[in-house]
Amino acid sequence: MSLVLHNRPHPKADFPIFDPAGPNAGLTYLDSGASAQKPTQVIEAVSRFYATGYANIHRGVYKLSATATDAYEGVRAQVATFLNAASEQEIIFVRGATEGLNLIAHSWGQTHLQAGDAVLITALEHHANIVPWQILRDQKGIELRVAALAEDGGVDRADFTAKLADGKVKLATFTHIANATGAVLPVAELTAEAKAAGALVAIDGCQAVAHRPVDVQALGCDFYVFSAHKLYGPTGIGILYGRLAVLETMQPYQTGGDMVATVRFDKTEFLDPPQRFEAGTPDIAGVIGLGAAIDYVGSLGWPWIEAHEKALLAYGEAVLAKVPGLTLLPAGPHRSGIFSFTVDGVHPHDLGTILDHHNVAIRAGSHCAQPLLNEFGLTATVRASLGLYNEPEDFDRLAEAVRAAQRMFTPKRA
């Protein structure tokens, strides 16, 4: 069972980590939610840039710098198209989604939030979309509100609505897809509701951008963040999309070179967005790699990627349902890319190690979402997350390895 991709082999062949003659032969990689593997196209783009096109950007007066700048800024335009932003000025290169969220908290929150205001998150957030707001709460006396988890594993819509009702929420910030469970939040509806209540909206798109097209204008959000390494790109680079009218009201996050218009000893004037938020020499090669990753995803096309994932999810759900003692965490009305589960009698970390012994790579632990797992009465789960290189057989190997772990532990730890 495998969807046909016309005129090319299955994309798994594009990822050298899976080379059957290489050091990881036989690897079943189900940890793309933590970080995705890299196709040759990305690896070669980064390597080629360092080998033949590298120079610092923006200020060099020589050809190589100009070419590097063109390539770097070209990716900004590419990302704007990828997210359907209104302008490439709305695309800020950051280290990752975590830095993007911290930038919003610092540069927007410090200026625009005051004691008595509230920030609304949901119970399904990654720590990176909780802690920055807690710090702001403690610094500025704002209120941090949490929309509850619904019984089905989604967000409690009535609670979300109730927490917007008094008009104090100035920012609603929530995940597009919950990293610990795979729950897809109805982000367009939540955004419309929050905007109607007078709040700005930020969306953590880390788990979404590799799985579905994102249109920030259609969503109507003010901020959208993601990390390149979950989109088959390099580590160390991410994107903060910000609506230009909002970015223009924000102060810099960091200061230094490349973000200033004039500097005197008594005063500094900052550049307009996006440069205002990109102090210092950025991860230029990372940006080039991100561009190659977007090209790569585009070459497969969303119809194939979405159909492939849909088929994998259906197969995975059926296979995991047949494993006795395996309990899948609910993911609301819609699941995407992630299965999070526990197995009776086997601690998630022990299970993770035994799966590794079977060459199945998964994530075990709290997935940087301790509050969400606590809502389920858990401290850890095993998480299998999908990439476009996965095949149905990967779930067969996963289930077989889970059964092996059960055989090992059940009689001895019962």
Added chain:
Amino acid sequence: MSEALYSDKILALAARKVARLPKPDVTAVRNNPLCGDRVTLDLAIAEGIVTAAGGEARGCALCCAGLAVLLDDLPGQTLESLPAQIETARRSIAMGVSGLAVVLSVLQERPIPRPRQKCVLLPLEALQEALSSLSTNTHE
């Protein structure tokens, strides 16, 4: 297949029932932020020597086995000797070298993979915290 990490000896240690001390002189609790595991360690002490050790673990097999071994090893040890033993055990687990330390010697029969070293070390961290707590109280 390196499932040998989960040897019969380790699985038996992990399954062993352990218990808290009714009246410990010091208690320390340590959490593993990666998975929420928690180790509670109780020590009874007389004249600088551990006379009894108890505790409980909410954790994986390696963590539970680590606590069981520690509870076996601690009685009779001098407080003075423990910091060096903890350090030796920590280093040898990190290096995957066996046979260097008294503490956790059973677990060191096989190298512990890096992602799981924290599991094995959690009981030792609780011991270190208990010693720090004793030291602080003594100085106060």
